[in-house]
Amino acid sequence: MSTNSLNERQKKATETLDGPLLILAGAGAGKTKTLTHRIINLVHRGVAPHEILAITFTNKAAKEMRDRVNHLLSTDTSLNVPISFNERPFVSTFHSLGVHIIKENSRILDIPRHFTIYDRNDSKRAVKNALEELNLDPKQYDPNKILSIISREKGDGVSSVEYAARNLDFFPEIVSKVWQKYEQQLKKDKSLDFDDLLLKTMLLLRNNAAVREHYAQTWKYVHIDEYQDTNRVQYEISRLLVEKHRNICVVGDIDQNIYSWRGADIQNILNFEKDYPEATVILLEENYRSTQTILTAANSVIEKNVMRRDKKLFTNNGEGDKIELIETYDENEEARTVAEKAKLLIANGVLPEEIAVLYRANFQSRILEEAFLRKNVPYQILGTRFFDRKEIKDVLSFIRLALNPDNSGDLSRVINVPPRGIGKVTLLKILEGKKNELSGSMQEKVGQFFRILERIREVASTEKPSELIKFTIRETGIESSLKMGDPEDQERLENLREMVTLATKYDETPGEEGIEKLLSDAALATDQDELQKPQSAVKLMTVHASKGLEFDYVFIAGLEEDLFPHARLNEEHVSASGQEEERRLFYVALTRARKKVFLSFAAIRTIFGAQKVNIPSQFIADIDVALIERNSPDQNGEQARGIKAIFIDF
Numbered sequence: 026m027s028t029n030s031l032n033e034r035q036k037k038a039t040e041t042l043d044g045p046l047l048i049l050a051g052a053g054a055g056k057t058k059t060l061t062h063r064i065i066n067l068v069h070r071g072v073a074p075h076e077i078l079a080i081t082f083t084n085k086a087a088k089e090m091r092d093r094v095n096h097l098l099s100t101d102t103s104l105n106v107p108i109s110f111n112e113r114p115f116v117s118t119f120h121s122l123g124v125h126i127i128k129e130n131s132r133i134l135d136i137p138r139h140f141t142i143y144d145r146n147d148s149k150r151a152v153k154n155a156l157e158e159l160n161l162d163p164k165q166y167d168p169n170k171i172l173s174i175i176s177r178e179k180g181d182g183v184s185s186v187e188y189a190a191r192n193l194d195f196f197p198e199i200v201s202k203v204w205q206k207y208e209q210q211l212k213k214d215k216s217l218d219f220d221d222l223l224l225k226t227m228l229l230l231r232n233n234a235a236v237r238e239h240y241a242q243t244w245k246y247v248h249i250d251e252y253q254d255t256n257r258v259q260y261e262i263s264r265l266l267v268e269k270h271r272n273i274c275v276v277g278d279i280d281q282n283i284y285s286w287r288g289a290d291i292q293n294i295l296n297f298e299k300d301y302p303e304a305t306v307i308l309l310e311e312n313y314r315s316t317q318t319i320l321t322a323a324n325s326v327i328e329k330n331v332m333r334r335d336k337k338l339f340t341n342n343g344e345g346d347k348i349e350l351i352e353t354y355d356e357n358e359e360a361r362t363v364a365e366k367a368k369l370l371i372a373n374g375v376l377p378e379e380i381a382v383l384y385r386a387n388f389q390s391r392i393l394e395e396a397f398l399r400k401n402v403p404y405q406i407l408g409t410r411f412f413d414r415k416e417i418k419d420v421l422s423f424i425r426l427a428l429n430p431d432n433s434g435d436l437s438r439v440i441n442v443p444p445r446g447i448g449k450v451t452l453l454k455i456l457e458g459k460k461n462e463l464s465g466s467m468q469e470k471v472g473q474f475f476r477i478l479e480r481i482r483e484v485a486s487t488e489k490p491s492e493l494i495k496f497t498i499r500e501t502g503i504e505s506s507l508k509m510g511d512p513e514d515q516e517r518l519e520n521l522r523e524m525v526t527l528a529t530k531y532d533e534t535p536g537e538e539g540i541e542k543l544l545s546d547a548a549l550a551t552d553q554d555e556l557q558k559p560q561s562a563v564k565l566m567t568v569h570a571s572k573g574l575e576f577d578y579v580f581i582a583g584l585e586e587d588l589f590p591h592a593r594l595n596e597e598h599v600s601a602s603g604q605e606e607e608r609r610l611f612y613v614a615l616t617r618a619r620k621k622v623f624l625s626f627a628a629i630r631t632i633f634g635a636q637k638v639n640i641p642s643q644f645i646a647d648i649d650v651a652l653i654e655r656n657s658p659d660q661n662g663e664q665a666r667g668i669k670a671i672f673i674d675f
Contacts, residue, residue: 031055031062038307039063042070042246045301046274047294051338052323052616053314053575056276057086060248061093063274064114065101067246074098077114078244078266080122082251084550086573090250091116115244119259123222124545130229130236139428139541141216142548147434148172148207148218155206159199166199174200175207179220180256180288182227214432219549223258230265241269252277252297256288264300271301279333283569283610285602291332312338314575314619316345318652322622323615326647330605338616347654350645351625356389356583359627360396363580366623367563368402370578377403379577381564383614385589388632389582390565397563407566412547416503416517417524421547423497424540427481443506446470477501489532490539494525568614579618581611584626585639611644624653 031039035055038048039062050056064077079094081087094114098104117125124142131138143151152168152175174197178188185204193201211217217225230237247267249255252275255263267273275297282291298304312320320338327333351366353359367380382393390406397404412418419442426435433456440455441447447470454462455471463471477500484496498504498521507518531539564576583589590607615622626641645653 032311034307034309035059039066041305042067043272045271045304047297047304047306048276048309049334049336050276050278050309051312051336052278052281053312054309055313056309057090057093060276061090061097064094065097072246074112074114076245079114079116079248080119082118082254083573084118086250087116087118120219120222120549123226126226134225134229137215137429141214141425141429141432142545143216143218144548150434151207151210152203155203158206159202171200171203175204176220177288179224180258182257182261214434215429216432227258227261230262237265240266245270246272249275253279253282253291253294254284254289255293256290260293280327280609281613283606283613285606308336310336310338312340315340315616316342316620318345318347319615319618319622322348322648322652323612325649326608326644327612329647330608332605346621348652349623350653350655351623353625353627355629356392356627359582359625360392363582363625364396364400364402368400375578377561377563381571381576381617382580382582383566383568383571384582385568385591387567393565403562404565405560405562407564407570412550414520416521419503420494420497420521421544423481423501425544427478427485440474443502445474485540486537490543491525491528491532493540494528568610571617572613575617575619577620580623580625581614582625584624584642584645586642589642
């Protein structure tokens with residue numbers, strides 16, 4: 026295998042194979058390339074591919090790493106392997122790894138192999154039901170807030186029993202009672218939520234020495250990407266997996282830790298050398314993505330943070346264009362200007378998909394979307410997942426229910442899809458086990474529904490996933506119902522046909538494993554997965570959603586104090602640690618760009634119906650003025666409408 030394409034530090038990382046290794050990789054520093062070459066070096070050294078584990082955070086990153094490893098293994102002629110050799114390392118997200126381990130140990134955990142994975146909506150519904158069972162008003166006690174607390178506690182490795190044992194105040198006491206009801210519903214439905222996939226995996230590894238030994242022997246070399254984003258449970262899973270051999274390689278960037286709000290603990294990467302005193306540490310600072318102008322700006326912003334390891338990104342890509350600052354009167358003018366500049370870039374030959382507009386808060390997307398529509402600029406908002414579409418969820422619910430008849434959520438969702446005259450009263454009696462109290466005609470309708478599920482279950486055990494999807498669409502009556510509908514129904518039918526196409530990639534997996542993999546992948550799908558379907562459009566997304574992506578041209582909108590950096594409604598000022606995370610978030614936004622960055626802000630913005638006069642973000646002032654061009658002429662050769670007078674006192 027040639028390592029000529031690696032720089033000296035990357036090469037050192039790929040050749041440091043035994044013991045703990047910390048790779049501090051700056052944005053665009055080729056970390057995936059480094060990891061994949063390190064894995065191939067292990068195989069060259071005689072390590073069996075199945076003894077290598079690589080974990081990352083997103084499906085997109087896992088697929089990219091898996092594809093690169095497979096390509097390198099397939100094309101490396103220096104590997105002396107038999108023709109039939111098809112072993113591959115286990116490359117996965119943390120959640121997919123959890124599904125794998127739980128399914129392999131389902132008997133020990135007393136969990137059926139065909140357990141259902143609750144998505145966020147399923148969990149919210151169950152929490153709302155729990156509140157109602159406790160005679161508490163969901164309008165007074167927000168299910169989303171309670172669910173977030175439960176999720177955060179599970180991410181910290183806390184069970185409902187441990188939480189209940191604390192000395193709780195009024196609201197935490199309510200959370201505890203709801204949590205206990207929520208767990209009862211999960212158990213009744215034979216389901217797990219996202220956090221359970223990690224928590225139950227951690228507890229299994231911690232409490233069962235035989236299982237821990239099994240995986241220690243299975244994966245002797247463990248790689249963890251984006252280590253700065255691990256929470257307590259993910260950290261523990263990692264520690265337990267490498268406890269015996271201590272062959273752990275983690276890759277991360279302290280400056281890209283932006284998920285503390287969902288439990289990511291920056292101390293995990295800061296304390297790596299305390300956890301593994303014998304660790305080797307390698308810094309990757311050469312950037313292969315951006316221009317030096319972009320990197321100089323990013324360096325000057327992030328160096329103000331205290332909680333970090335000093336590093337400075339550099340590149341051989343050249344200085345590049347200056348950063349363009351767009352000063353506008355209000356959010357309408359900002360959105361219009363961004364859309365016009367994107368349109369001009371496209372007119373000059375830039376592919377729409379190589380342009381991204383990033384913003385700090387979701388509400389900013391509405392005005393931007395309106396502007397892109399008015400200017401007739403193709404756009405795609407990251408956020409509508411294929412697997413979130415109603416028709417897709419309906420078909421998956423039918424299949425999940427056929428495999429796991431105890432799931433009340435799936436039963437409630439599809440028992441009357443398409444309409445078959447089964448109402449809420451009938452559903453309630455079914456859920457309470459009182460089917461015998463139904464009238465004769467209603468018993469026949471219900472019986473027909475359950476016979477459909479039986480036929481789906483039979484097909485699932487004998488046919489490929491794509492054939493099972495086809496059968497389900499047809500057998501349930503969804504296909505004929507949509508055929509008779511309006512143009513929107515025709516579009517839904519096309520989505521279902523796309524689902525059949527998508528399912529073919531699982532057809533080669535033996536037995537029922539294919540449909541199990543499809544169901545778990547659907548449950549664990551993220552917004553970024555939508556980008557794997559090529560679409561020639563400007564991408565609109567939050568900065569958080571852009572993590573791991575890159576574009577030629579990046580607009581960062583709404584750079585105003587209290588918006589970016591963001592101050593929450595109940596905070597007068599951003600805390601010191603919050604300020605550092607906001608600065609890391611801006612650093613991430615800057616380093617998504619390859620060629621040019623546009624920064625925009627509005628002097629006046631309407632939020633919650635009230636107009637507010639804004640101060641430009643402090644992050645703009647962190648960048649050397651020599652790197653910035655202000656008020657560039659627009660496409661008509663006219664000077665963009667300035668707002669300097671508004672800021673004369675600031």
